[in-house]
Amino acid sequence: MRIGIDIESGERPFQELIRGVFKSIQNNSDIQYIIIGNSKKIKNSFPEIENFKNIEIIHADEIIYMHEKPVYAIHKKKNCTVNIGIKLIKKNLIDVFFSPGNTGATVVSSVLNLGMIDGIKKPAMGTFFPRIGGGETLIIDIGVNPEAKVENLYHNAILGIIYYNLIWEKSNPSVGLLNMGGEFEKGSLLLKKAFTVMSNIPNFIGNVEGYNVFNGSVDIVVCDGFTGNSILKIAEAMKKFFIDTLKNVFSDNKTKSKIRNMMSYSFSLFGFYNEKKKVLTDKILPKYFGAAPVLGIKGLVMVGHGACTAIELINAIEFSKILFKKNYIDEMKNNAKKLLKKD
Amino acid sequence: MRIGIDIESGERPFQELIRGVFKSIQNNSDIQYIIIGNSKKIKNSFPEIENFKNIEIIHADEIIYMHEKPVYAIHKKKNCTVNIGIKLIKKNLIDVFFSPGNTGATVVSSVLNLGMIDGIKKPAMGTFFPRIGGGETLIIDIGVNPEAKVENLYHNAILGIIYYNLIWEKSNPSVGLLNMGGEFEKGSLLLKKAFTVMSNIPNFIGNVEGYNVFNGSVDIVVCDGFTGNSILKIAEAMKKFFIDTLKNVFSDNKTKSKIRNMMSYSFSLFGFYNEKKKVLTDKILPKYFGAAPVLGIKGLVMVGHGACTAIELINAIEFSKILFKKNYIDEMKNNAKKLLKKD
Numbered sequence: 001m002r003i004g005i006d007i008e009s010g011e012r013p014f015q016e017l018i019r020g021v022f023k024s025i026q027n028n029s030d031i032q033y034i035i036i037g038n039s040k041k042i043k044n045s046f047p048e049i050e051n052f053k054n055i056e057i058i059h060a061d062e063i064i065y066m067h068e069k070p071v072y073a074i075h076k077k078k079n080c081t082v083n084i085g086i087k088l089i090k091k092n093l094i095d096v097f098f099s100p101g102n103t104g105a106t107v108v109s110s111v112l113n114l115g116m117i118d119g120i121k122k123p124a125m126g127t128f129f130p131r132i133g134g135g136e137t138l139i140i141d142i143g144v145n146p147e148a149k150v151e152n153l154y155h156n157a158i159l160g161i162i163y164y165n166l167i168w169e170k171s172n173p174s175v176g177l178l179n180m181g182g183e184f185e186k187g188s189l190l191l192k193k194a195f196t197v198m199s200n201i202p203n204f205i206g207n208v209e210g211y212n213v214f215n216g217s218v219d220i221v222v223c224d225g226f227t228g229n230s231i232l233k234i235a236e237a238m239k240k241f242f243i244d245t246l247k248n249v250f251s252d253n254k255t256k257s258k259i260r261n262m263m264s265y266s267f268s269l270f271g272f273y274n275e276k277k278k279v280l281t282d283k284i285l286p287k288y289f290g291a292a293p294v295l296g297i298k299g300l301v302m303v304g305h306g307a308c309t310a311i312e313l314i315n316a317i318e319f320s321k322i323l324f325k326k327n328y329i330d331e332m333k334n335n336a337k338k339l340l341k342k343d
Numbered sequence: 344m345r346i347g348i349d350i351e352s353g354e355r356p357f358q359e360l361i362r363g364v365f366k367s368i369q370n371n372s373d374i375q376y377i378i379i380g381n382s383k384k385i386k387n388s389f390p391e392i393e394n395f396k397n398i399e400i401i402h403a404d405e406i407i408y409m410h411e412k413p414v415y416a417i418h419k420k421k422n423c424t425v426n427i428g429i430k431l432i433k434k435n436l437i438d439v440f441f442s443p444g445n446t447g448a449t450v451v452s453s454v455l456n457l458g459m460i461d462g463i464k465k466p467a468m469g470t471f472f473p474r475i476g477g478g479e480t481l482i483i484d485i486g487v488n489p490e491a492k493v494e495n496l497y498h499n500a501i502l503g504i505i506y507y508n509l510i511w512e513k514s515n516p517s518v519g520l521l522n523m524g525g526e527f528e529k530g531s532l533l534l535k536k537a538f539t540v541m542s543n544i545p546n547f548i549g550n551v552e553g554y555n556v557f558n559g560s561v562d563i564v565v566c567d568g569f570t571g572n573s574i575l576k577i578a579e580a581m582k583k584f585f586i587d588t589l590k591n592v593f594s595d596n597k598t599k600s601k602i603r604n605m606m607s608y609s610f611s612l613f614g615f616y617n618e619k620k621k622v623l624t625d626k627i628l629p630k631y632f633g634a635a636p637v638l639g640i641k642g643l644v645m646v647g648h649g650a651c652t653a654i655e656l657i658n659a660i661e662f663s664k665i666l667f668k669k670n671y672i673d674e675m676k677n678n679a680k681k682l683l684k685k686d
Contacts, residue, residue, distance in 0.1 A: 130584070131584075132583075132584055132587050132588070143523055146523060146530060146531060147531050178573060180486055180489060180568075180569060180572045180573075187489060187569065188489060188490050188569070209573075209576045209580075210573065210575075210576025210577040210578070210579060210580035210581075211576065211579070211580040211583070212580075213577065213580060214580045214581065214583070214584040215580075223573070225523075226523060226530065226531070226570065227569065227570055227573050229523050230521060230523075230552075230553065230566070230570050230573065230574055231573055231574065231577045232553075233552045233553025233554065234553040234556065234574045234577055234578060235553070235577060235581055236553060236554070237552075237553040237554040237555075237556060237557045237558075238553075238557065238578055238581050238582075239581075240475075240554070240557070241473070241474075241475055241557040242585050244475050245475070246589075
């Protein structure tokens with residue numbers, strides 16, 4: 001696999017991601033790393049980099065910053081890391097491109113330079129939520145297309161099915177449309193139309209709500225990018241709130257003295273608490289692979305967190321390897337054709 | 344205060360709410376309770392009810408069920424509990440009406456029979472989310488008006504300001520517009536327009552996201568009813584998920600045996616856990632007063648949970664008392680006029 005890595009667009013200094021590459025390379029002699037960024041700066045900071053025969057540096061003059069407007073920036077900054085990376089995919093010089101930068105810009109450049117998979121009109125991204133009984137629920141779209149039309153919601157479902165099956169090997173995952181509860185009329189005209197169109201999907205279970213996300217009653221929850229983004233951000237904020245509250249509840253002075261009291265016995269209660277806290281924190285974290293692909297475009301483009309760390313980059317590379325080995329692009333193309341034809 | 348109580352539209356048997364009334368009456372000799380439901384059934388189950396001089400029963404033949412379409416049901420079932428209750432407000436025979444039934448139907452009947460406050464076009468409802476550092480964040484609207492226009496979002500802000508001030512006595516609460524992160528273009532044309540219109544609000548802090556809800560950086564988060572409803576339901580489902588996960592983490596067999604081990608010491612660890620769990624659960628529950636008013640209409644109409652219990656009804660009555668004593672309707676009318684004129 002040849003992976004292009006935009007090391008400059010993230011929120012951390014570029015050294016962080018180069019360190020990630022150096023770590024990743026130790027277990028991946030078969031990967032070719034194409035680092036995209038300011039070559040002079042890179043070589044100055046890491047003179048040893050030229051000794052690695054499976055690292056190549058491609059120079060980029062420009063970066064798109066987080067606050068920039070995607071369409072404008074992509075056209076103005078022709079030689080930015082993102083445009084260069086995406087064009088390397090187009091020329092078949094790399095297999096995967098990873099960027100921790102401006103998601104909108106990465107999406108726009110992908111659509112312009114690589115184009116959409118046949119039959120799919122707009123790209124989408126998804127994220128996996130955890131469940132009470134284990135397993136994962138995919139929410140799609142989480143922000144690429146905030147004003148989705150009926151057709152886009154339907155395509156989100158199709159992309160979600162293919163992606164879910166590729167990762168979790170479940171060939172007929174169930175699909176639900178995020179809507180409001182029975183006590184109000186069931187959503188807008190657009191959602192009613194989307195419901196009708198999505199009824200063609202074999203495993204469509206109808207309208208779903210918040211509780212379905214966590215109880216395992218549906219595999220894929222389809223929504224517009226604005227709603228998905230709002231849900232994702234509330235969930236992330238609530239997770240933080242929950243962990244902070246947990247910490248406060250278990251660390252007030254009265255509790256501390258009780259714990260000290262107990263500590264005088266042979267059993268290490270602090271260790272017990274810390275172990276439990278770790279298990280708990282792991283369990284409520286949404287499954288995150290360091291990056292997520294932009295679904296629907298003709299190429300494997302991975303978007304990472306803005307504050308991507310070396311560890312997250314390593315995870316993103318491992319996740320890219322899995323998708324690449326599973327023939328991500330062919331699977332997306334062929335299955336989209338199959339599923340769209342069926343209806 | 345004279346309060347009309349729809350005892351039939353909830354998901355529990357009507358006896359539950361009558362029991363709530365009997366409890367509430369013990370501390371509220373100054374409240375007149377007007378129970379709306381099937382008078383024969385009520386008197387059969389509670390023959391003693393006729394001895395209470397501050398309980399009156401108003402007979403209603405019909406109920407609107409949760410699954411019914413609000414507009415259709417309100418017109419078809421003229422003599423349902425909800426229509427009767429709302430009309431009692433209109434005739435000034437009661438001060439407050441409470442229903443645990445179909446929210447959409449209650450809203451539709453309120454708008455038709457009571458009308459809107461001058462200057463406000465659509466009703467809205469809000470809910471309070473907890474914060475890490477204490478205090479409350481109001482999310483408005485949570486589902487009354489799923490397809491809000493620019494004007495409706497602006498009015499949600501106005502209603503939110505008056506309501507927040509009335510409850511928390513903060514005269515200039517801050518207002519934010521729920522929008523997407525900086526890495527995408529900032530939302531739809533509608534949201535851009537709403538942003539401009541809302542800039543007239545003195546304490547408008549601009550676009551906000553999920554994390555603002557929990558960190559105390561904003562008092563009122565304005566959104567359309569579809570997004571608000573999705574957020575609320577995800578938050579409720581996630582709360583359940585957290586608590587279940589917490590329970591599982593602390594109750595696996597290894598932990599149980601450790602706890603048993605510790606129990607042999609004089610300190611009651613089970614008691615300690617249970618106490619902590621209670622504190623934690625209380626802290627992550629959104630502040631809920633048993634019911635919430637339908638904001639923007641000319642009357643104090645309180646909507647409760649479908650599965651409203653006797654305790655929740657008691658809370659709803661206490662909350663209604665507070666709003667009534669604070670001259671809810673006059674405050675809403677006068678402040679709406681003042682705030683709308685200012686802009």
